[in-house]
Amino acid sequence: MKSSLDSLPDALRGLIGQGVEAIDTPALVVDLDVTMRNMQRMAEFAAKHRVRLRPHAKMHKSAAFAKLQLQAGATGLCTQTVAEAEALVAAGVNDVFISNEVLSVPKLRRVAALAHQLKQRGGQLAIAVDSELGLDRLAQAMQLTRASIDVFVEVDIGQGRCGVAPGEPAVALVRQLTQRSSSLRYAGLHAYHGGAQHLRTPQARRRTIVQAAALLDDTRRQLAAADLAPPLITGAGTGTFAIEAASGLWGELQPGSYLFMDADYLANERDTAQPQFEPALFVKSQIVSVGADRAVCDAGHKSHAIDSGLPQVLPLPGQPRLAFANGGDEHGILRPLDTDDGVLSALPALGETVWLIPGHCDPTVNLHDHLIVVRGGLIGGQVETVVPVARGTW
């Protein structure tokens, strides 16, 4: 795995080749062996089901991991922000879809510049739009270049966030798109149901996506009847992609979290139509205080995102299982999970390492400037490389 080490702080560059025990805490650590297995399983699924795979880089925000995914057969990458797209393009990724609405005029100028840059080297930029004003502003920004941009009209298939309503409103917006500027190319529909991804049972996820697919199929038929059949429908996430793949509607899948996984996805009851993914992303933490009934580690809300729940403590062989309780921004409070154990004997000692599986991988990665990538396991392994994160929201 390649990544430029030029901009790394000395302390991080010095870690490369050292044992995992040399990583100071709190730090975000990626198990590359597990990551490669997850990547391979997803790539095999897409190949077997003859759908394109466009993994979502909003999760890892990392050109180094994007390139691994391309090597494993991905068509291109999705991003959610312009800054993520810029980071990927700067590192040589040639096919990027910004799967989000951009209304900011300064950002749309950056989008146009990026489209121009990609065009010059034979690549292609795409973006999602769900409004006429979005089309207007994008077309205006594209006038500054001689490049074109692929536009996917986002359709709201039940999530209730972005996206034009399915059916007639979607047809009307696609018609607007095709009649607008020649620099905007109608590439198809973007249809993602985020709310379905973490429904706990495969049955509930299937029910939701089947409903979403019915709305989408109706829209597709109306578009076809208007001679506006979508060239491609893109969407799906780590929780549901097997259902979208089987529907015959989606031609491209956008899962992101499968690569690293997190406690929230691991809490889903698995759909056996999907491959099994394993946790590859960990916060390395250590015990900084021990009280009568608790041990306190040095990882809190500033080390891991808690929007999808608190982290889980990775059970290590021969050690008692621990529950993580909220200790604020810089601390986590650990207590034995199995209360029939003697409390004191079950607590980890001062200075001891604990490994946390974050509740939600995407915003956890966004909290860190670097991912420390290890091979050979969390115990006994060594640091393979350190890669920067294209943090932030600009």
Place this chain on the structure above:
Amino acid sequence: MKSSLDSLPDALRGLIGQGVEAIDTPALVVDLDVTMRNMQRMAEFAAKHRVRLRPHAKMHKSAAFAKLQLQAGATGLCTQTVAEAEALVAAGVNDVFISNEVLSVPKLRRVAALAHQLKQRGGQLAIAVDSELGLDRLAQAMQLTRASIDVFVEVDIGQGRCGVAPGEPAVALVRQLTQRSSSLRYAGLHAYHGGAQHLRTPQARRRTIVQAAALLDDTRRQLAAADLAPPLITGAGTGTFAIEAASGLWGELQPGSYLFMDADYLANERDTAQPQFEPALFVKSQIVSVGADRAVCDAGHKSHAIDSGLPQVLPLPGQPRLAFANGGDEHGILRPLDTDDGVLSALPALGETVWLIPGHCDPTVNLHDHLIVVRGGLIGGQVETVVPVARGTW
């Protein structure tokens, strides 16, 4: 307000002197006029009550704001991480207390180097310790320098996180400290009750701090009886500092959030013994999608922390009040708060600016690389400067 602009990205440097409307979204914006009022009110309170004020820099993670606080009379700054302390010292702050336990040997080497650096220029570093192992490792690291470090023994006065138990265990640890290396100077006790800060009524906060003070006073008496009277007791936060100040026990206050405030602190019923603080920290966001019953803005979990609740939408004169609902990592979903209004007419339009008051200031600041500091108000004001955030947890 001074801050080095050398390391700023061009897009941010170019903002300085421009109107607030030129700030792209999502961005974290500080209203400097409000900040200065908050700062002045806190400084006046400390002066009037003859307690030292050592504001907590874990909130703003910014040398520029630390220096303003020092100019307004603060004794020094608290930090929660070694990296925050390094950022302040590098910018010229001479009196820093790391109010947290550090067990990591590499970090303790950095602590020792920082103590040495400060000593050479007549400053002083302090740190909290709550264990014998903490004392051992700190003393060992300090052997590398000829400097000394002030040590505050942290006492758990009811929060149940870090801190040695009050009474005899605290006395034993202080005794250990005074008999250890001559490089560790017994500076007093660190006693902070984080859990009391957001109890909603002044009565509940007062009850909790009065109980905490009783434990602390008992410990102080036992220490005095052992000829180990604490030179100083430091602690308190934005929710309770008037109670600690009135107790006669605490000689130094550590509030942080008062400077910027947040929705969680604003939800506290005010203790009239405290000055009134106003919100000074905002996420500037804009509407990127509008549906039949909602408008969607471009600020989600990656723009603001939600550990203390979702942000509030700043009500603007003549506009309908909006409720913020979770839209995931990059989006917020806005709906009218007053449902007797017609829904459609009350929604903001595509591209319109909305200002959010984050739920919790500290981890929200930590999500951003820069604070954009404005004067003259959010509407009609201009960008005064842009300051870097010493992000992260190392």
